[in-house]
Amino acid sequence: MDLLSESVKSMNGYKLHVVNTDKYKTNTLVWKMKAPLNKETVTLRALLPYVLQSNSESYPTTGKLRSYLDELYGATLFVDLAKKGEYHIISFSMEVANEKFLADTTALLKKAFQFLAEILTKPNVQGDSFDLETVEKEKRTLKQRIQSVFDDKMRYSNFRLIQEMCEEEPYSLHVHGDKDSVDHITAENLYQYFKNALNQDELDLYVIGDVDEKEVESFAQELLQFNNRSPQSISSSNYSRKNNVHEVKEEQDVKQGKLNIGYRTNVVYGDEDYFALQVFNGIFGGFSHSKLFINVREKASLAYYASSRLESHKGLMMVMSGIENKNYDQAISIINAQMEAMKNGDFTENEIVQTKAVIKNQLLETIDTARGIVEILYHNVVSKKDVTINDWMEKMDSATKDEIVAVASKVTLDTIYFLTGKEDK
Amino acid sequence: MEKITFDQLQEELYYENLENGLDVYILPKAGFNKTYATFTTKYGSIDNHFLPPGKEENVKVPDGIAHFLEHKLFEKADGDVFQQFSKQGASANAFTSFTRTAYLFSSTSNVEKNLETLIDFVQEPYFTEKTVEKEKGIIGQEITMYDDNPDWRLYFGLIQNMYKNHPVKIDIAGTIDSISHITKDMLYECYHTFYHPSNMLLFIVGPIEPVQIMNLVKGNQAKKEYKELPEIKRLFEEEPVVVAEEKQVLQMNVQTSKCLVGVKAQNVNQTGDEMLKTELCLNVMLDILFGKSSDHYSFLYNEGLIDDSFSYDYTQEAGFGFAMVGGDTGDPDRLADSLKCILLKGKENGVITNESLERTKKKKIGAFLRAINSPEYIANQFTRYAFNEMNLFDVVPTLEGITLEDIEVAANELLSENRFTVCQVVPKR
Numbered sequence: 117m118d119l120l121s122e123s124v125k126s127m128n129g130y131k132l133h134v135v136n137t138d139k140y141k142t143n144t145l146v147w148k149m150k151a152p153l154n155k156e157t158v159t160l161r162a163l164l165p166y167v168l169q170s171n172s173e174s175y176p177t178t179g180k181l182r183s184y185l186d187e188l189y190g191a192t193l194f195v196d197l198a199k200k201g202e203y204h205i206i207s208f209s210m211e212v213a214n215e216k217f218l219a220d221t222t223a224l225l226k227k228a229f230q231f232l233a234e235i236l237t238k239p240n241v242q243g244d245s246f247d248l249e250t251v252e253k254e255k256r257t258l259k260q261r262i263q264s265v266f267d268d269k270m271r272y273s274n275f276r277l278i279q280e281m282c283e284e285e286p287y288s289l290h291v292h293g294d295k296d297s298v299d300h301i302t303a304e305n306l307y308q309y310f311k312n313a314l315n316q317d318e319l320d321l322y323v324i325g326d327v328d329e330k331e332v333e334s335f336a337q338e339l340l341q342f343n344n345r346s347p348q349s350i351s352s353s354n355y356s357r358k359n360n361v362h363e364v365k366e367e368q369d370v371k372q373g374k375l376n377i378g379y380r381t382n383v384v385y386g387d388e389d390y391f392a393l394q395v396f397n398g399i400f401g402g403f404s405h406s407k408l409f410i411n412v413r414e415k416a417s418l419a420y421y422a423s424s425r426l427e428s429h430k431g432l433m434m435v436m437s438g439i440e441n442k443n444y445d446q447a448i449s450i451i452n453a454q455m456e457a458m459k460n461g462d463f464t465e466n467e468i469v470q471t472k473a474v475i476k477n478q479l480l481e482t483i484d485t486a487r488g489i490v491e492i493l494y495h496n497v498v499s500k501k502d503v504t505i506n507d508w509m510e511k512m513d514s515a516t517k518d519e520i521v522a523v524a525s526k527v528t529l530d531t532i533y534f535l536t537g538k539e540d541k
Numbered sequence: 542m543e544k545i546t547f548d549q550l551q552e553e554l555y556y557e558n559l560e561n562g563l564d565v566y567i568l569p570k571a572g573f574n575k576t577y578a579t580f581t582t583k584y585g586s587i588d589n590h591f592l593p594p595g596k597e598e599n600v601k602v603p604d605g606i607a608h609f610l611e612h613k614l615f616e617k618a619d620g621d622v623f624q625q626f627s628k629q630g631a632s633a634n635a636f637t638s639f640t641r642t643a644y645l646f647s648s649t650s651n652v653e654k655n656l657e658t659l660i661d662f663v664q665e666p667y668f669t670e671k672t673v674e675k676e677k678g679i680i681g682q683e684i685t686m687y688d689d690n691p692d693w694r695l696y697f698g699l700i701q702n703m704y705k706n707h708p709v710k711i712d713i714a715g716t717i718d719s720i721s722h723i724t725k726d727m728l729y730e731c732y733h734t735f736y737h738p739s740n741m742l743l744f745i746v747g748p749i750e751p752v753q754i755m756n757l758v759k760g761n762q763a764k765k766e767y768k769e770l771p772e773i774k775r776l777f778e779e780e781p782v783v784v785a786e787e788k789q790v791l792q793m794n795v796q797t798s799k800c801l802v803g804v805k806a807q808n809v810n811q812t813g814d815e816m817l818k819t820e821l822c823l824n825v826m827l828d829i830l831f832g833k834s835s836d837h838y839s840f841l842y843n844e845g846l847i848d849d850s851f852s853y854d855y856t857q858e859a860g861f862g863f864a865m866v867g868g869d870t871g872d873p874d875r876l877a878d879s880l881k882c883i884l885l886k887g888k889e890n891g892v893i894t895n896e897s898l899e900r901t902k903k904k905k906i907g908a909f910l911r912a913i914n915s916p917e918y919i920a921n922q923f924t925r926y927a928f929n930e931m932n933l934f935d936v937v938p939t940l941e942g943i944t945l946e947d948i949e950v951a952a953n954e955l956l957s958e959n960r961f962t963v964c965q966v967v968p969k970r
Contacts (some may be wrong), residue, residue: 139572141914178839190905190907371689404633440682466628474632477649480575481649483574484573
């Protein structure tokens with residue numbers, strides 16, 4: 117049985133993906149815009165969705181726009197940004213009640229569609245420019261958003277690792293852009309960029325819920341029409357550090373040191389050995405039965421958290437742990453020893469079985485939420501592959517110990533970043 | 542086994558109170574892959590002064606012990622329970638709040654085995670001096686992690702401003718010093734006081750067959766012997782109605798300032814429907830005053846006083862309750878003044894209109910539907926409600942019944958100047 121099936125239709129300028137399921141009380145719409153990451157556009161893209169969601173032609177103030185959403189039984193609208201490999205992705209998400217669970221039976225899905233179309237195609241524009249005041253307000257908030265990364269030390273140290281590790285690559289750019297570039301944005305040039313983005317970005321619309329596919333298609337056809345395009349794609353970069361491991365220590369006023377380590381896996385989503393890589397990551401550090409958790413936390417009592425995760429489209433693996441500043445050397449040596457063990461095949465059949473069971477569980481749980489469904493399906497858009505979740509589980513499940521050791525040998529240590537306190541020097 | 546149906550929501554809930562006192566709830570969710578179960582004791586960080594069963598004298602235990610106990614229950618003579626759960630394809634976790642400690646798993650296979658593992662590990666404590674000592678390093682790092690987190694410090698700072706005596710002001714994990722005094726005997730004493738089945742609730746939600754699951758739980762419990770537990774005696778000092786501190790400013794290693802305004806609730810001995818109504822009324826009121834569709838939100842946003850981190854909430858438990866409003870800000874003092882002013886004006890006639898009330902009710906009803914897409918939300922919230930003698934599934938009908946007068950009564954009860962307090966985090970000079 118297919119665990120998850122989507123019907124995909126090519127529309128005017130975008131693809132419509134529909135997943136029909138009756139397990140939710142709400143229906144979800146997600147609009148995705150994808151373009152290559154680069155320094156010139158990253159901050160424009162970081163600002164754009166926030167300006168669009170503030171107001172529109174028919175709802176010229178945030179108050180009016182949000183009141184309308186409240187009237188639609190608290191339909192939600194939120195925007196976010198992500199990096200997948202060297203792509204920068206803007207998402208607009210809406211969730212609206214399914215009226216069959218309400219006393220009031222007004223049809224809400226069409227209204228949600230109309231609203232999303234309004235946000236995307238009828239912004240609050242004067243002449244050839246977005247509303248000036250809106251742009252200025254959102255510029256101020258964007259600066260604060262960029263700045264707030266500094267205040268959350270876990271996010272900050274992760275960002276700094278990437279910045280150091282991928283210095284030469286677009287991936288080092290922050291998903292919310294660059295604070296100094298914000299001031300160069302004007303209501304005019306942002307509007308210009310908006311028109312470009314709608315003409316050039318790869319566009320996808322996901323609709324998840326208890327919906328009538330034909331009806332959804334007709335809404336989409338009627339309300340959302342764009343020019344056809346051939347989206348820009350980039351060849352995957354195979355950057356590798358020529359010299360030794362890059363080691364960075366940064367001092368700040370923090371009580372707990374944050375240790376972040378970056379590896380190149382040299383494997384990306386959809387590659388033949390990607391599925392073995394997932395098992396590798398699971399045995400090494402992905403879970404609370406993994407080597408990192410057991411050895412850094414349970415045995416040595418050095419940390420509360422010690423884990424690893426993959427950036428599937430970029431081919432990275434990141435380890436993170438919060439430790440006492442003085443335990444830096446010990447933590448590094450424990451983590452290195454776990455990596456050595458992986459490369460030497462020093463793990464049991466039991467660990468493999470356990471890890472596969474947990475990964476399978478994780479995948480199935482992910483597709484229990486509408487957002488999870490979209491994230492899983494969107495991997496195929498980014499990678500231009502066609503991996504179903506059934507393939508994914510089967511290939512992962514059939515990964516052998518030899519394959520796991522083989523993929524481990526491709527993983528190379530790149531950068532060690534440590535955010536350390538000032539006191540105990 | 543009792544079956545309760547909710548027609549509008551198309552949900553069915555199964556319930557039984559077992560012989561040993563355990564409350565068991567089962568909510569089948571067709572179409573989902575995962576089953577999610579929580580096993581929760583009505584015991585949290587505030588329960589630090591009590592009479593252990595069979596003892597003559599009250600005891601006061603170190604700060605952070607409920608959370609410490611939560612960590613230690615996972616460890617057994619033959620290793621830790623995480624290993625066993627992951628072998629069975631489950632992911633397990635736990636959390637400690639002011640009033641509850643919950644143990645949980647989610648899994649898409651081996652549900653019955655995992656459920657037995659959950660019940661058994663919580664009901665079979667294994668504490669040794671050695672493992673207790675080892676845990677101090679791990680929890681020590683959890684505490685320092687929170688120490689560096691400005692949002693946590695802000696939140697706790699605000700609660701500490703409000704409460705003079707009530708243990709809600711104690712950080713849930715305790716301090717490195719307080720946990721250093723914890724021993725295995727203290728853990729056993731807390732365990733035997735608070736982990737009796739009659740003080741606990743098991744909630745299971747997922748694509749499950751209720752009769753079969755209920756039988757499994759009953760069979761498991763029938764094998765274990767529990768003496769009847771006398772009512773748990775918890776002790777709390779008298780708490781003044783006014784706040785302990787009106788303002789606190791924390792200097793931290795941040796670039797953006799933060800500000801929260803809190804209001805301490807005075808009418809905190811409610812339970813059941815009365816409590817549900819108060820909580821909903823005050824959350825509706827906050828939504829009308831500060832929601833994104835409100836004029837106040839636009840004003841604060843346009844003035845650069847708030848950004849998208851802005852949030853507001855009212856929460857109440859037996860013995861304490863508070864409203865909180867705030868977030869990151871360019872001007873923490875101006876934000877504090879504006880928020881106070883808006884709240885105090887909120888009681889005045891005419892600020893909250895019938896139109897805004899009706900709109901906000903719709904919004905809240907939609908939000909409830911969205912929330913019950915989540916098995917985690919259902920299990921966790923249902924338990925919290927049940928411990929306060931409320932029913933999660935009464936939320937929509939109660940919301941529908943709220944009138945302007947109800948809001949006015951709740952607002953007048955809450956909003957009084959001497960129960961306001963402010964906490965700010967500002968960049969270190």
